[in-house]
Amino acid sequence: MLTVLEPEGLYPDTGLEQQILGPGVRILQGNARASLAELPDELLAEVDGLMTLRMPVPAEQIARFPKLKVVVRMGVGYDRVDRAACAARGITVCNVPDYGTQEVAEFAVLLALSLRRGLILYHDTQRGPDPAPWAVMPSPLHRRQEVQGFGILGLGRIGSAAALRAKALGYRVVFYDPNQPNGWDRALGIQRARTMEELLAQSDVLSIHCPLTRGTRGLIGEKELRQLPRNAVVVNTARGPILDIDALERCLRDGHIAGAGLDVIPEEPPKDPIPNLLRAYRAQEDWLRGRLVITPHIAFHTPEAWDDIRLKGIETMRDVLVEGRRTNVILPESD
Template identity: 50%
Template sequence: MADDDFRTVTIIQADGLYPDEELEKTLFAPRPGQKYKLNYVQSNLWPTGVPERRPWSDIPEELRNQVDGIEVLKMPFTEQDLSLFPRLKVIVRMGVGYDRLDRVALAKRDVTVCNVPDYGTEEIADHAIALTLSLRRGILIHHERQRATPPAGWMIINTPLMARLRGATFGIFGLGRIGTAAALRAKALGFNVLFYDPYLPNGVDKSLGVERTKDVKELFRRANVLSLHCPCTRETRDLIGYDLLSLLPPGAVLVNTSRGEVLDLDGVEECLKNGLLAGAGLDVLPEEPIPEDRVHPLIEAYRRKEQWLEGRLVITCHTAFYSPESFVDIRLKSAETMRDVLIDGGRSNVITPDME
C-alpha cells in the first residue's frame, strides 16, 4: 500500500496547554499492524494563563474539516460548535465533569464522549481539606487582621470559625473517587465522617469505616463541615440552596471543590449573613470566569473586603485539581483514553447518553 493510501487520523488539543507535542505524538503513533498517518495539533484556543478563550471558529476551516478527535480541558462545546467539525468521532473532556459538553447534540451525531475520572484525585481532596482548615482554624481571619493597619493584637480571636476538629462531623455530598479521598483525610484528622450518595451500593460505609445516611437532610443537619464532591447533572444542578444550607448546624463551614453549578450563591450569601454559616471555601462558581457585567453580590462583597465577610470566605480559581504532577496525569490519561477509543476501538471512560 502506498503512503498516499494511508488514512489520516487528525486529533486536536483545543486549549493549547503544553510546551511540546512529543507525548501525544508518541502515544498516538501507529503500532505494529496499524496503517494510518497522524496529524496532531494544539489549537491554542485557551492556553494556560490567558483569561479569555477564543471561539472554535478560530481554528482554520481546512483543519476543522479533518478533525476526528478533540481533547478539551476548559472550553465548552455546543451544538453550534459541533457543526464546525463534520468528521468528529470522539471528544475527550480532560477532567471528571462533562456538563460543558452538549451531550444531546453529540449523541445525535454519534460522537463518543469520554472523560478522565482518575486524575487530580489527591490534589482536589487535599484542596478540600486545606479550605476546611484555613477556615476552621481561623487562619484566614488571623491573616487578614495581622496585615491590617494597625495590626490586631497578639491574641486569640473569638469567632464561630474556630472549633476542634476531633469529634466534629465532616459531611460529604457525593462519595466518588475524590469524595472517598477526602473522607480518608478527614478521618485522619479525627473527624467523624458522614456521607450521602444514593448511587453507591450497600457496604461502602463498612469498607471505609465511615457513616452513611440515605436522607440528604440528615447530612445537612449533622455536618459541622460540609464538603461537596458531586458532578453537575440534571439532578444536582442548583440543588443546594438556602433550603438545604439552612439545615446546617449554626457555625458550620461549607466547602465546594466539585462544580459551581450545584450550589446557589444566593443561599450561601444569606446563610453567611445570618450566621448559619461561619465560613465558606469555594474553588468553583456557577459562572467561570466571573462575568464582570454580572458579578454576584457575595463576590462583590468579598472583593471589597467588607467587614462582615472578614476571614469567612475564600475563593480559588477552579484550581483544586492542579499540581505539576496532576497536569502531567491529565495529559497522559487523556491521550491514553483518546487512543483507546478513537484508534484502537476500545471503550475507556465512555460516557453514554443515558448517564447523568
C-alpha cells in the same frame, strides 16, 4: 489516517501524543483561547478526535466537525460538552476521572481546616496598618475536629479521598451518594446517610464533590443550607452551579453559616454583574473577615496533576478512537 485536534495549543510539542497514538494518527494543535469558533472550518473538517481542557464544546460547534467520533474532556467534569448533541451524532464523550484526585481532596479538607482552626481569621485580621489585638479572637468558626461531622456530598474518587483525609484528622465522616453501592461506607470506615436531609443535619462541614448534571445544578440552595447545623462551614471544590452562591451569602450574612471555602463559582471567570458575595469578598467587607476563602478553580494544580491530564487524556483518546475500547466513556443517560 485518523486526525486528533488539541485546539488550545496547551503544550510546546506533540511528541508524547504521537508516541502514544502511534504513526497511524495525525496530531494537530490549534491556537484558540476561548472558543472553537476561532478555528477555521477547513481544519475542523479533518478531525476525528477532539481534546479539550477549558474550552466548551456546544452543539453549534459540534456541527462544524463532520467526521468527529470522540471528544475527550481533559478533566473530571464533563458539563462543558453538549452530550445530547454528541449522542445525536453518535459521538463518544469521555473524561479523565483519575487525575488530580489527591490534590482536590486535600484542598477541600485544607479549606475546611483553615477556616475551622482560625488560620484565615488570624491571617485576615493581622494584616494592614490597624491589625487586631495580639490575642485570641472568639469565633463560632473554631471547633475541634473530633466534635464535628464532616459531610461528603458525592463519594466518587475525590469524595472518597477527601473522606479518608478528613477521617485521619479526627472528623466523624458521613456521606450521601445514592449512586454508590451498599457496603462502600464499611469499606472506607465512614457512615452513610440514607437521605440528603440526613447528611445535612450531621454536617458541621459540608464538602461538595458531586458532578454538575441536570440533577445537581442548584442542588444546594437556601433550604439545604439552613438544614445544616448553625455555624456550619461549606466547601465547594466541584462545580460552582451546584451551590446557590446568593443563598450562601444570605446564610453567611445572618450567621447561620459560619464560613465557606469556594474554589469554584457559578461563572468562571466571573463577569459583571459579579455575585454579591464575591463583590463583598473583593471589597474586604468587615463582616466576612476570616469567614470566606475564594480561589480561582486551582484545587487540582500541581505539576504532577498537569502531567496526568496530558498523559491520561491522550491514553483515553487512544483507547477509544484507535482501539475501540470504552475507557472513561460518559453515557448520555448518566445525568
